Amino acid sequence: DTAVSQTPKYLVTQMGNDKSIKCEQNLGHDTMYWYKQDSKKFLKIMFSYNNKELIINETVPNRFSPKSPDKAHLNLHINSLELGDSAVYFCASSLLDNDEQFFGPGTRLTVL
Amino acid sequence: GQQVMQIPQYQHVQEGEDFTTYCNSSTTLSNIQWYKQRPGGHPVFLIQLVKSGEVKKQKRLTFQFGEAKKNSSLHITATQTTDVGTYFCAGQGGSYIPTFGRGTSLIVHP
Numbered sequence: 001d002t003a004v005s006q007t008p009k010y011l012v013t014q015m016g017n018d019k020s021i022k023c024e025q026n027l028g029h030d031t032m033y034w035y036k037q038d039s040k041k042f043l044k045i046m047f048s049y050n051n052k053e054l055i056i057n058e059t060v061p062n063r064f065s066p067k068s069p070d071k072a073h074l075n076l077h078i079n080s081l082e083l084g085d086s087a088v089y090f091c092a093s094s095l096l097d098n099d100e101q102f103f104g105p106g107t108r109l110t111v112l
Numbered sequence: 113g114q115q116v117m118q119i120p121q122y123q124h125v126q127e128g129e130d131f132t133t134y135c136n137s138s139t140t141l142s143n144i145q146w147y148k149q150r151p152g153g154h155p156v157f158l159i160q161l162v163k164s165g166e167v168k169k170q171k172r173l174t175f176q177f178g179e180a181k182k183n184s185s186l187h188i189t190a191t192q193t194t195d196v197g198t199y200f201c202a203g204q205g206g207s208y209i210p211t212f213g214r215g216t217s218l219i220v221h222p
Contacts, residue, residue: 033210035212040214041149041198041214041215041217042212042214042215043155043200043212043215044212045209045210045211045212048209056209090154090155092155097208098142098143098204098208099160100145100157100160101145101147101155101157101202101210102157103147103154103155103156104154105153105154106154
């Protein structure tokens with residue numbers, strides 16, 4: 001069974017479009033995260049949700065909005081996509097906010 | 113804000129040689145975690161260090177947390193081709209916001 005899953009695995013889209021990436025964890029964890037990994041492999045945290053409350057919101061553009069319908073899901077919605085948004089986006093979860101993180105397989109987003 | 117510097121960015125070794133990557137934080141950490149990401153894969157948790165001066169071993173991997181809880185290292189003895197990947201440290205301060213280092217990519221030549 002996959003612990004943290006993301007869909008889609010690949011996403012190719014045009015500039016200006018709106019897209020969503022879904023994330024689900026079946027570990028019963030309380031905290032979920034979204035990371036952006038650029039072409040140089042730098043992992044930057046974007047958001048964190050704990051029990052459906054946003055507890056971290058790094059300086060990301062407000063075109064990015066996390067949505068958590070329940071504790072097991074944290075989706076990432078992106079409006080008006082730009083070329084610079086091209087990256088691999090990873091979802092992760094942890095039992096508590098100071099525990100090991102389990103990462104999903106990643107979503108490679110390409111904006112043309 | 114908290115910054116975590118990691119060096120080197122790349123390391124080429126011959127199979128059987130040792131490898132070390134270092135992390136330094138601008139602030140005192142509550143804990144530090146280490147992850148490994150294989151090419152094309154996702155980060156996978158290796159270990160967490162919490163105590164000042166802590167040393168933990170996993171087979172050929174040795175992890176250290178500095179006395180001041182601001183630096184850490186990962187040492188691999190006698191590298192194998194299966195060790196190839198990027199190793200990340202991630203430090204957490206009082207707010208538990210995880211800050212990742214930029215990673216060290218290990219290339220092992222057979």
